[in-house]
Amino acid sequence: MTPDAAQFSSSREFTLETLGWDESLASAFERYRDSYTPGRVSSRHRTTFAIITESGSMQAGISGALRRVGRIPAVGDFVVLHRQPDTGTSMIVDILPRKTLFTRGVPGRDGDDQVVAANIDTVFIVTAAGADLNRHRLERYLTLVHASGAEPVILINKADLAIDPSTLTSEIAPVATGVPVITLSAVTGYGLSALDPFLLPGRTVALIGSSGVGKSTLINTLLQRTVQDTGRVRESDGKGRHTTSVRQMFILENGALVIDNPGLREVGIGTAGSGMNDTFPEIRELAAGCRFSDCRHEHEPGCAVREAVAEGLLSQDRLESYLMLAKELEFQQEKAEIGLARSERKRWKEISKVARDIRGTKER
Structure with a gap:
């Protein structure tokens, strides 16, 4: 089954409301009429995006105008599609205002943040019993989630592999201040009912975590069918290989929306300084x-x-831990400011070149 087919194997029809549409989005879309239609990005491919609309699933590219200004849709974005009757295709021409935005820092001299997903209500930070249960990594994840505006929930998966599952929560209690912590097993079903308050119709949940913690297995369990490949974990260090290669949104039978993400090898916090206060x-x-x-x-x-x-x-x-993250944030902010200045100089250089070309044309 292909990824896109997996999303829509249910016979249910989707409305904008089941996708998370609300009054603020409707208001932002009011200026579009006739040949325009709204949709939500369910996955991103190399040159196109999979979009869910009330009419079903479709593939669409983005307009040159969006690409030139660097406005690239993310999974979870609500977008404006322009129907092109001549070709029978649609083009993404705008991105509607985002309610929340989950990003992470990426290596590079410009200090850019990578957009992971948009319009998320809750983020399941998935870790697992064993080597992956790392308090310092969780502090990084929590900083990113708090900065995004979404609600964090920590899931400790693979409880079936722990000698005493009841002790897993106490291991991370010092960093989980005020954050729900749920111990579960995606294989046996232990603890899954505790996810019900977060998996509600029209609500969007994103899964993040390292490779091998069982995110894909959890997705398969929640959907009650196999839509994601799963792989074995190395016994030496508890790490797994990347079985999920693209970010993808699935719709559960009860109408909840779940976004699966590839495992993160590096948890760079980028410029997510606004999440520090809630993390500490x-x-x-x-x-x-x-x-x-x-x-x-x-x-x-x-x-x-x-x-x-x-x-x-x-x-x-x-x-x-706090001081280390604070220094990293300061360094990333400095890189971001340098990168912005470099980008601004490049933009003015291009504008100056266009102006010179126009003057040269007039003189001729």
Whole structure:
């Protein structure tokens, strides 16, 4: 079964509302009429996008205007399609306002963020019992999710492989402040019912996590059919190979929408600074008592955060994690600003060239 066929093997008909359409999107679409129709991106291929509309699934490219300004749709985006009767195809001509946007940092000198998915209500951060259960990696994921505007939920999969599943939650409790943590097994079905409050009709959930944690198996279990390939995990380090190669949105029988993502080898936080306060709420609260409002919690006098560490109220490990991410964010922000300046110089260089060409034409 091809990926696109898997999405629509159900005989149910889809309306915009079942795809997550709301009044704000309807208002943004009002200026389009006649040959325009809305749809939602379900997957991205090399040159085209799979789009779900009320009429079914279709493939569409993007307009040259969008490509020139770098506005590329992401999985989960609501887009405006222009029907082209002469060719029987449709073209994406606009991206409607995003409610939430999940991004991650990528290597490179410009400090660009990579868009992972858009218009997500909840992000399932999937980890697994064993080597992948890493508190520092979870702090990175939580920072990204909090910055996106979506609600984070931590899933500890493969509970069937743990000697005592009840102890898994306590291992990550120090970093999961205020975040739901669910222990489950996508293979046996243990704990799956705890996902029901998040998998609601018209709501969008994205799965992120390392390769081998069982995201594809969980998708297959939720859909009650095999739509994603699964692979074995190496016993030496608990890591798996990438069996999911594209981001893709599926629709469950109850109308919930689930986006599967390829495993992330690197969890760069990019410029997601706005997620730090929610990821480290105890440090945010302690920082209010620092002598200086711009305290970096390193060597400044009167630092309430470091005093809390000395008194045993905050772990040194937690503070070191915070400082490491804060420095990474600062570095990425500097790269992003340099990249923006470089991009702006390139843009003005192109404008100047066009202006010179126009003057040369007039003089001739």
